[in-house]
Amino acid sequence: MKNLVVIVFFLASFSPLSKAQEVFEWYEGSCLSIAVIDSSKANYQQVQNAHYTLVQSSELSQPFLAYQPKDTAYLKIKSIRFECHNFVTELEQMEYPKGDYWANLKKMRLENIREQCLLREKAVIALNQPKALKGTPYCKECSYYVNALEKGGKTLLNAWKELHEKEVAGALDPDPINKAFEQHWNAPDKELWARIEVLRYGWWNCILENQTAWFNENQYHREFKKLMTSIQLECH
Structure with a gap:
């Protein structure tokens, strides 16, 4: 009986085992x-969401700009809305690490996706x-192309011609570019060609030039590493 008491006391002197540590791996x-x-x-799961789904997830994939008139058949508003709805819903339902930084990052990502969708x-x-x-994000910064597309006719064609001239000026071999442009300029659907190219190479490039990164990458890396108690590097 005495031995039993000693054994019980010995076991009670140890604290319960701590919760198993979770390890996360990623490449830099x-x-x-x-x-x-x-x-x-x-x-x-929260760390995985913060690292992959929130920051490194693939962007929207549905086509929205044409290269030529026949491509317009593949541009579907319904498909864009469906993809956007799924993307936003997934983000809204995901859990992220605790703290204001991660709550704000999730909010900014949702705003970024909604803007892209629009x-x-x-x-x-x-x-x-x-x-x-009209009234879309960056319409002021890109008003030249927005107005040209809205007015159509000579205004649109002039904007298209200017884009072509800029492309030729920076080309090593301008002959194929000039040949393609002349063919499209003389086509029966040349105004459609103009809308397609002004949208893609004028308006959309202007959008990309004026967009800013939706998050600070250096700050993100600092905050992400704060979620860890230790980090070991294996470099090859």
């Missing part, structure tokens, strides 16, 4: 990072209804 360049997650800040949808509509671009 050629280095593999192997980190132990700080369970007081996040769990594995621009893509309006781009498809604008092929037949150019006024759809």
